[in-house]
Amino acid sequence: MTTTTRMPVYFVSHGGGPCFFMDWNPPDTxxxxxxxxxxxxxxxxxxxxxxxxxxxxxEADDFSVTGAAQPSLIYDYHGFPPHTYQLQYPAPGAPTLAQQIVERLRAAGLPSQRDDARGWDHGVFVPLMLMFPDADIPVVQLSLRRGLDAAEHLAAGAALAGLRDEGVLIVGSGYSYHNMRGYGGAGERAAAEFDGWLQTTITATAPAQRAAALRRWEDAPSARAAHPREEHLLPLMVAAGAAGDSAGTCVYTDRVWNIATSGFRFG
Known part of the structure; x- marks a missing residue:
């Protein structure tokens, strides 16, 4: 009898565009x-x-899932060196899993559809090139839903939590701070305040309280200074929803361009 290991859930700060595959000043940025x-x-x-x-x-009107057997890559960044538009990540898609995701979301009352034409954007292939460089594990991308409602994205994660017991790794790919005007120092204080709240909320509260706090994330210190628009935070909501009763751990924290940057693991 084959047993499947229950997978953890991650929220990763995925950097800026193809940042890991080009030169920077300073070089260790x-x-x-x-x-x-x-x-x-x-x-x-x-x-x-x-x-x-x-x-x-x-972002899509409904939660949408890539359904192609071999999705293309979308180089959705601008002004970077030519070689960064030649990056490849030839992992297979997972059409059957995509359909299961659609069905689980619909069963939870969340509008969902499969998109067999959509490729993977850089929020998918850039971090995966580092995390799983062999590109031999099937990958499906799930969209955010327009409206960017925190509770709805927590519910979407919860609807997918059972897939962890089938060996499916769920990764929220965004950034713990995303205010382009704040990089380089202007946002240092706001980033530190919001990151401190985020770490406490993820690591030091029980799952039910964690979810309640994340629904009210706009009440956190410097919340809107850290996320004028919340699209880079909402992948964390999906991850936290998929975490269920799993404890959260801050597994990465540092400063990038003087901005507090964190990553989290659940389970």
Whole structure:
């Protein structure tokens, strides 16, 4: 009889565009974050059967799921060196899993559809190139839903939680701070305040209280200064919903361009 290891859930800060595959000044700007992402695959106790990535870079009227057997890549960044538009991540898609996701979301009362034409944006392929460089695990991308309602995205994660017991790794891919005007120092205080709240909320509260606090994230210190628009935070809501009763741990924290940056694991 084959047993499947229950997978953890991650929220990763995915950097800026193809940042890990180009030169920066200073040269170590993205080294710490990149090294953490490279270590994630090795810290999971078993090979995932598939990966679901919720990226900040896809919003749809309904929760939408990539359904192609071999999705293309979407180079949705601008002004970067030419070689970054040649990056490849030839992992297979997972049409059967995509349909299961659609059905689970609909059963939870959440509008959902399969999109067989959509490719993977950089919020998917850039971190996965570091996390699972062999590109041999099937991948499905799940969109955010327009309206960006925190409670709805927590519910979407909860609807998918059972897939963890089938060996499916769920990854929220966004950024713990996302205010482009704040990088370089202007947002340092706001980032630190919001990141402190985020770490406490994820790691030091019981799951029910954690979910309640995340629903009211706008009440957190410097919340709107850290996220003028919340699309880079909502993948964390999906991850926390999928976590269920699993405890949360801050498994990465550092400063990038003087901005507090964190990553979390549940379970």
């Amino acid at each position: 993205w080294t710490s974050l990149g090294n953490w992402l490279r270590g994630i695959g090795g810290e999971i106790s078993a090979r995932p059967t598939a990966i679901i990535v919720v990226s900040a870079h896809w």
